[in-house]
Amino acid sequence: MDCIVTGGNVKVLAKAIHSLSRIGDELYVEPQEDGLALRSVNSSRSAYACFLFAPLFFSRYTVHSGHTFRCKMAIKSVQAVFRSLASLEKTVEKCHIELDDQNNRLTFTLHCKHGLMKTHNLSFQDSESLQAVFDKDSYANVFRSHPRLLVDTVMHFPPSLEEVTVSVSDERMWVRNHVEEEGDQSKAMLTELCLASDEFDHFAVQAHNSVTFCLKELRGLLVFAESTGLPMSMYFDEPGSPVVLSVTDSVLEGNFVLATLSDDPNHRKKNNSRRTHTRPPPPPDDFMNDDIDSYLIAMDTSVAPGSSATGPPTPPLSQDKDTQPPNKKFCSLFFGSVLPPSSQMSTQPVSSQQVLASDSEDDVQ
């Protein structure tokens, strides 16, 4: 792999990396024919982000076809290369990223003003591909707006707020903080914001759904979108299926995919207040600490044509029992196989090929 980023795009790349760092600790790098994919996932596999930079984003972009190179590295090391955004803009003229095969290093060279060159040799680990399965274009509800709208919305919530619930009707969107119904409910402050459809550039609702997801992981994307001014799109479907936020322009595409709380029909409470959406019963503890096995779906590297594409994407739940753990969990995201190069190689698979497989992290590509 060998590519060069010049001018203002260096800062864009840096910002993308910083926003990925809000999701997980590792950066997955995969140079593909249709562009460079940078991805990250959180430890509980409930948040995933991917930036795909098209070849045109770079002033030079060469990928060795045939030898698929994939790696992951500590995101903090990459952030260290692009540490100060302000000085990047002023001093860096171009950034050269090159794979040093012999020493197993990825070399980042910043060509700065006055002939100064900063070279960072970062070590990496081979990794399998990280690709979440989602098909945002099939989701029932789609919205697009200037990022300012979402930033202004999020501002009303405290920075420490974890979970937020978004509900929609034909003309309105409500955003409120999600409070667990057990525990210290009586002392929690509830905040709700109501947005009208004409504040959005695009507001298409097919299902009056309500989804709950973690706001913290989204803030990285908000910062990126606001600084680049790119319109943000939001896609969601039923509770349980992920919410996807994207920014797109001609040379890059960023997708942040967050798992949402799933609704267990046995426990669904109908809320007959003026807001006619349902309030799903919340998980008892911090979902990050829930038993990972019950909803962790790991990545699969093999092409499995006849593998069981099982039905609904809910993890095995103890629905028959009335005991702990309760039936409310964040549905994890699905990570699908990497299909052969001939088919799609974008950030999202074309079809909903959902594959459940055991954790194959030990596999070398």
Add this chain to the structure above:
Amino acid sequence: MKFRGKIIDIACLNHFTRVITTISKLTKTCVLRLTPDNLFFVLSGKVANGGVSMWCELSQANFFDEYQMEGVSPEDNEICLEVTPENLSRALKTIQNAKAVKVKLTKKHCPCLTIAAELPTLSSISRVVTHDVPVDVIPRRLWNEFKEPSMPDFDVSIYLPPLKTLKNIVDRMKNLSNFLVIEANLSGEMNLKIETDLVSVTTHFKDLGNPPWGDDASQDGGPSQSRDPEAMAQARVDIRKLQQFLMGQQVNPSKAMCNIVHERGRPPDSAA
């Protein structure tokens, strides 16, 4: 029990927010008393509060464009709530550009003060933000704990120097000692003193001015007319409590005065 108020003036909203933010820096919880004419934020001087008490009186007409309340009963036409001022402050801080703000007493999952703001937008429909701040209703039998405290017979009353200056000095003195002596006289002079084994430091202020109390201002004749204007009245206070008071100040009062009861067990009262 009903309460509904509406603020439409941005300056009023801003001032109201700053008062509440100041209070939130002083205490985690306090009592809000609502009467037809006033709002009171009260912190009663119990040992649990470290002896600090606070009484804040706001005239509702200065802030609210509309204000309606119905107390617990016609004879006790008041509402007493225990509130967390930090929640109120947080809710108010983000809506400073609102077109209108309504504050209501509501019952959601528990009694709440609901703050609903209509925010300006480019579209024809306003954005509405609602904050439900949980409160506890205080029963009538406890109301006498929150009556206006009587001003004790003080010996000297003096206007304070600019609070910022005072804060700077107290911040530095805090590093040297836990206790500070405030003394002042009726000639507009005030000293802040600390004394340790190694060092003593005194800061002198003069020409501060003394508020005119007159005969009706306090019980038992107040500061005795025959008091020597040069004689200092002293009180020893915990520096940290004083610093806490100074740190939270966001209201920029036009006048802050300090009344000192000479060498009593109580710390002085400060009224702004």
